[in-house]
Amino acid sequence: MNRRSFFASAAALGAAAALPVRSASASSPRRWDRTTDVLIVGAGLAGLTAGVTALRAGAKVMLIDKRAWFGGDGVLSAGQFYSARTPLHDAAGITQHVEVEDYWKQIESGVDDEPLSKVRDNLRLSVIYSGVNKHNPEVLHRSAEYSPRVVAFVQSYGIKFRRMNPAKPFQCPTENGSMSKFAEGMVSEIERRGGKILPLTRASEIVMDGGRAVGVIARPVSGGSPVAIRARSIVIATGGFLNNKAMMKRYKRFWSGIQTGFTAVGDGVPTDHTGDGIVMGRRAGAAIEDMESMPKLYAGPRKGTPGVSWIMFDVDTAFLVTKAGRRITNEHESRYSGCALKLLSTHNEVGYAVFDEKTFRGPNRDRWQFDKALAGHGLFKADTPEELAAKVGVDPKGLRETIDRINRDGKTGRDTEFGRTDPLFRAMTPPYYITAANWPLAYKTEGGLEVNPDFQALRASDDAPIPGLYAAGSTCGSISTRLCDVVASGLIVGRIASAAR
Template sequence: MNTDLLVIGGGMAGLSAALEAAQLGATVMLLEKQPELGGSSAMSGGCLAFAGTDLQSRCGVDDSDSLLFSDLREVGGFENDEALVRAYVDHQLDTYRWLCGNGVVFGKGIETSSGQSVPRVHSVDPADAIRQLAAACARTGKVTVHLNARAQRLLRDADGRFCGVLSMLNGQSREIHARRGVVLTSGGFCRNAEMVHRFAPQYDEAVFIGGEGNVGDGLRMAMEFGADLRDMAYIKGTYGKHPLDETNHHSCLAVYKGAIAVNQDGKRFVDESISYKLLGDAAIRQPYGATFQILDQRIMDSGDDSVRILDFQRRHQEGLFIEADSLAELARKIEVPEAVLQQTVDQYNTDVDAGQDSVFGRASLVHHHGRPCRIEQAPFYAYPSTAAVFGTYCGIRVTPKMEVVNVFDEALPGLFAAGEVVGGFHGAAYMTGTALGKATVFGRIAARSALKGEARHA
């Protein structure tokens, strides 16, 4: 079986790579080992981080490439690859417009979340976004999608160039050859407990949420040929997952609207404005990994039902928030010391009035955006919160052209990668919207880079 470009994985990154290549005139074969497209992308919160968009302009938000770049570098603790961050920033606005032009519908509002100095959460229905990209691929007439097709081993030609894959297709082992190369968009490995333990044993007992196929297939296939890895030390859980809620796969981030986070002793344990990956690290270190987000009615009313991580009302209707008319009653309900919780909130309110958090130095609602607010308007609410691993945010090292790089800093010819399988972009933490954002931005770059390379006959 022959094609121009072979894409392994049918989430946002794979579909973006396939569609970009097809629109440039190439034939594409996309392999997805699950029975349907989407993977973790379809299960996500549907947030993408873009700067300088028409949506931001309509909402009165002043954003820029330079601010996005500085935010990404800062939230990543400057551990991220500056060249990858620059590649994202340079292509993100065009990619936003490209998504709009291919049927992806963004919500009318815009919010601020983890790592953002200004509102830049552009929201989509993630499952619908996947459907729109798949439909756009189909309209080109150049993309062939194979479901239940698991890639097993990469293939190289006599010159050492990657030229295809050995795959299980229709129950048979088949070689698929690609003239322009192979793009790995196979996701992370949050469903592979052994691999998670190897790189992040502190999360052995964490909740893991992600596509069933996310077991590290692409990572292993690339590692066989010496692919280098990035950010493996920075696997982190995301804060805000209700420990008993098996219906909602997404975090609830009331802290970014003004809530505080307390542990079972009723005490704050962190600056709540930092990246929710760092919040996750802090939460997992608390007794039993159990914490609560504490908020009042004003904060409850400030939620946004168009953004899943800020949809407080729906979670309230589902009974996930614990409500009380006083802080003392709330403390009894969540079984923390009444006097301690009251003292914690009183101290926080005093610090808000003084303009300085004397305990953890919180100076904003989220990153550098928004001012902390008092928690004082009854009724009061608590949202039980732990850390959940939604994605691994690390993986194969690539160049800004999405070429896979080996441990000797050499590009592996004909092999490209994009999406969650890629490391080096996030660094030590994470900005909301950059997982789906990098999937589509980097998927497009990978396709263009592959098509610019030398074509080989299969």
């Protein structure tokens, strides 16, 4: 039984479906207020990319967004892309094992934390494996193939990438603040090319006619009459459902209770991720997938305390300790998300990153904003483990033992506790640094509308593409909700949707 037929039978048993599936969500209105070739619902990075691409292909394009601003979560993001070989790799001398198929192997092997949920969940060792072949890997593979094009597209807006780090040969981090510039660049291009982009306009229904999506009903957020927009192609790019309590409870169970945020507890992420596109799509008869997978985790300090991003475990020598001063995982392999998960699974309420002067003064000092954190009590410095522990209420004996062990192991390059073998594993030299307490948080969901490799939404009843209906970005359950996949989906769907008749 494949994943799609699983959903169909589970829905029949009332086990998995949260929303009723109807073949049509609204009958065709008698009068259309606006008409366009391609209508994009949601002007996050997926929607904006789709808009630019469709315009470049010669289509008449309209975008609507319920917010007053464009760019969605992308403009708040850390701006880290992933890609197979690009000129950035060549510039950093990373030329071995970085072609598309190497990148894909990494995704499939599940050694990095993000895309693995899409492929790894098919594996028996997965925490959510249920004997169901969950994903069509072709969609994610297509996105992986597009990754170098995504980087080139981003660069075409004048965005600068940081020098790559061989420790993570597929990570392509942009400079701080780049994603607002990227979104602004796309909005300007859309306007320059004659696209319409309407803020504060919320879509509520997809209009179906004879099994085809033919338009959308939207309303100004401030109230007022509904607007019926007719389009040949409709791209749903409305993001995830982290703030839809009913959907979170229904699909994510345990995870629905987790705190949300990014830069700090309850901070950094807008609270209107209500899964509108997934709800609308379901009403129009679309299939969903991956709804039950774990939301993406992060960890952040209390609101108002400047944080030090745990993304640093990717590229800097740093260690995660608990209140007992103990390590709990291989930080480099687990990455920020796996570290947050480990805290939860070991029933540790909080964790702390520990590092030394060499890391503090290293090439990423500005990227992680160490100085700001130090000045704002998000980071503390001391000459001994005991003094360091006292600053944040960590057990001094535990921290002393942990640091002594790291320093012993670091000399031989063999992590006797968690088996780290990466080049970032080394002894530390004082003074030492420790962050303020960080709590595990969820900041985005995976799961949503099921699409084929052309990002056409699939019908729940027979897996056929729904004519006229597409999904892009984190509204799709078929890709991971990373910037690289979100932008790739926009590049692909913009071209396909503009060519559709």
